[in-house]
Amino acid sequence: MIADGRFDRHLRLPGWDQARLRAATIIVVGVGALGNAVAQALGLAGVGRLLLCDMDRIEASNLSRAPLFTGADIGRLKVEAARDGLARIAPDTVVDIRADRLEHGIGLAELRAASLVMGCLDSRAARLALAGRRGLAGAPWIDGATGPWSGEVRPYLAPEGPCYGCGLTPGERAADDALAQVRRGCGLPAEPDSAGATAPLSALVGNLMALLALRHVMGLDVPPDLLELDGATGRSVPVRQRRDPHCPYHHRLPAARPLSLGPDPSVGDLCAGLPADAVPLAWTPFQLAVACRRCGFRAERPGRVAAADCPRCGARLHPRTSLELDRAPQGAKLRTLGVPAAEILAVRRPAGLDYVELC
Ligand SMILES: [Zn+2]
Ligand SMILES: [Zn+2]
Incomplete structure (x- = not known):
């Protein structure tokens, strides 16, 4: 127990269990306004480990709604600035960060092992990506959203x-999924919802999410209903x-x-650990090569799908992609193909699918 009396008032709350919070790992997906409010409240409450995932950098418009960021943080990665902010207010919380998209930053085994996942995202496409990963892992999830003078808290715990x-x-x-895939195929980030929002609204939604999260981790009842908050009427x-x-x-x-x-494995390392007839499959397509449809330029370029222009004629290059990891060069690192550490991969065998957990 922390000796400075920091959590003294917690211990007077009926049902409070500081030890369970200290043993918990909570993943916060999205570290914008809502993610700031959620991470701040969970850190102050003494959650043992937070894993923050967000690929974006801080813009000036974030500052009015993000208590963990300061003006000096503009241009920095949100996850780095949030980690620094949490170190000031919650020095005993271990904060790990992933400056990446969820599917490339957090392995399915890590998602499955977490106490809880907090969805603090700003687009339906990003939520659907989380829904897919979370569904595979079976992790409990609390989602939050803010709208103009309104918000929603959605517990998906059972x-x-x-x-x-x-x-x-x-x-x-289907529409969102297709749109998200097209944007990813072009190397574009998911379209954020840039509706109006304000700090009290983000704090209201984020703190209610955090309260339900703490109760869930401590084994206390959490109502299963979605909660619609109306900031204009208080209802x-x-x-x-x-x-x-x-x-x-x-x-x-x-x-x-x-x-x-072992750490940072290659395609060759993976294939050496599998039977000869096995085809390991990534969950998201990776790039094998690029080609220009205008001038015919072609190049092997294994890695994540990324927008690039033809070095000869300037036209947008088209990627040739695959899910079959054994088609990538043996020396390519799985990480560079977008496969995170602690990922669970499907492996195609003649008799059906197997699953392996990278560790
Ligand atoms: Zn469902
Ligand atoms: Zn070209």
């Missing part, structure tokens, strides 16, 4: 309960969520075989 995708129509899922309305049996985000990964590859 393994067999509803998820974010259940609340969308098949058309909404909150619980909305019953229903599981949609046709929602595509309910497929859980079966048990995976641990595959010990």
Whole structure:
């Protein structure tokens, strides 16, 4: 226990369990206004480890809603500045950071092992990406969103309960998914929702998310309903969520075989650990080569799909992509193909799919 009496008032709350909070790892996906409020509250409460994931850098417009950032942080990675801010207010919380997209920054085994995932994202496409990864890992998830004078807190805590995708129509899922894939294919980030928002609203939604998170981690009851907050009237309305049996985000990964590859493994390391007939599959396409449709330029360029122009004629290059990791050069690092550490990979075998957990 921390000796400075920092958590003395917590211990007077019925049901409070500081030791469980200290043992918890909570992943915060998105470190904008909402992620700031969530991480601040969880850090102050004494959560043992926070894992922050966000690829963006700080702009001046973030400062009015982000208590962990200062004016000197403009241009810095959000996750780095948030880690520094948390070090000031929550020195005993271990803060790990990933300046990347969720699917490249946090492995499925890490997601599965977390106590909780906090969705602090600003677009439906990003939430759907989280819904897919979280669904595979089966991790409990609390999602939050702010709108003009309003907000929503959505707990998805029960393994067999509803998820974010259940609340969308098949058309909404497909349209967003297709758009997200096109943007990724072009190397563009997901389109953020730039609706109006203000610090008190982000704090209201973020702190309610954090309160439910703490209760969940400590084993206390959390209501299953989605909560709609109306900042103009002060009202909150619980909305019953229903599981949609046709929602595509309910497929859980079966048990995976641990595959010990050491730090920063290559494609060759991975293939050496698998049977000869095995084809390891990435979850998101990676690039093998690029080609110019105007002048015919071609080059092997293994790595993550990224927008690039033709060095000969300046036209946009088209990537040739694959999910089959054994098609990449043996020396290519899995990391450079977008496969995070602690990832769980599907492996195609003649008899069906196997799963391996990289460790
Ligand atoms: Zn669902
Ligand atoms: Zn060209």
